[in-house]
Amino acid sequence: MSTRKEIVSGYYGQYDEDGRLSRSRHGQLEYYITMDYIHRYAAEGSKVLEVGAGTGRYSIALAKEGMNVTSVDLVESNLAVLRENSKGMENIAAYQGDATDLSRFADDSFDVTLFFGPMYHLYDKDEVNRAIDEAIRVTKRGGVILFAFLSVFAIMYANFFYGNWKAGQEENFTDDYKVRHFKEQLFTGYDITEFEELFQNKPVDWLTTTGVDGLLEPIEKRPDFSLSDEDFKALAKWYSAFSEKRELLGNTTHLLYICRKRS
Numbered sequence: 247m248s249t250r251k252e253i254v255s256g257y258y259g260q261y262d263e264d265g266r267l268s269r270s271r272h273g274q275l276e277y278y279i280t281m282d283y284i285h286r287y288a289a290e291g292s293k294v295l296e297v298g299a300g301t302g303r304y305s306i307a308l309a310k311e312g313m314n315v316t317s318v319d320l321v322e323s324n325l326a327v328l329r330e331n332s333k334g335m336e337n338i339a340a341y342q343g344d345a346t347d348l349s350r351f352a353d354d355s356f357d358v359t360l361f362f363g364p365m366y367h368l369y370d371k372d373e374v375n376r377a378i379d380e381a382i383r384v385t386k387r388g389g390v391i392l393f394a395f396l397s398v399f400a401i402m403y404a405n406f407f408y409g410n411w412k413a414g415q416e417e418n419f420t421d422d423y424k425v426r427h428f429k430e431q432l433f434t435g436y437d438i439t440e441f442e443e444l445f446q447n448k449p450v451d452w453l454t455t456t457g458v459d460g461l462l463e464p465i466e467k468r469p470d471f472s473l474s475d476e477d478f479k480a481l482a483k484w485y486s487a488f489s490e491k492r493e494l495l496g497n498t499t500h501l502l503y504i505c506r507k508r509s
Contacts, residue, residue, distance in 0.1 A: 263300050298318070299317035
């Protein structure tokens with residue numbers, strides 16, 4: 247049986263992660279909305295940890311804005327790109343590591359912690375809780391943590407209307423329609439309430455849950471899809487006004503659960 251690290255590393259080793267947030271409209275919207283939320287809690291001089299940093303799109307951008315950034319990723323090929331793209335930048339450091347073990351960092355170290363990839367690939371309940379606890383531990387009291395996660399419903403809408411609905415349903419739901427989580431999925435999705443309930447007994451206060459890419463991923467595959475630069479700018483501003491609406495959250499592929507560590 248392959249380990250979680252082997253499965254995830256194998257996927258990202260052959261996937262163009264570095265271009266993910268720029269080559270599609272849904273990626274561009276994800277980046278726009280996510281940066282908007284980061285800027286609500288972090289500014290020049292902030293000490294920021296990004297776990298699941300990938301190739302460093304967010305980490306490098308924040309370092310260029312004067313933040314002190316520490317980046318962690320599980321996948322060495324991602325880190326190689328991050329290090330190459332951040333050469334000469336003294337306010338960014340990158341490490342290979344697993345979200346379930348951040349022991350290289352002391353308690354209460356970071357003003358803002360970004361958990362932007364791990365929750366897509368964590369399936370075991372103990373590992374999920376360990377990762378959440380580690381993110382909270384290394385964040386300063388009063389600091390903010392942004393956890394990215396996926397909607398299981400958006401995963402279905404985006405991937406299983408191509409003659410494969412039954413297979414997708416069997417992969418992501420039990421016979422009585424409970425959400426399934428297992429490492430061979432590669433990407434695991436959550437019911438929104440299910441994800442929020444992971445934090446019920448954690449020492450954090452919920453700030454908001456927001457979507458970051460709307461309904462764009464499934465509809466962008468339509469042959470008649472068209473969104474000019476001018477229309478994209480209008481859409482991004484429009485969506486930023488509605489991205490927290492509960493009735494929209496299940497349709498967006500990527501979401502953020504944002505909380506503050508209690509003082």
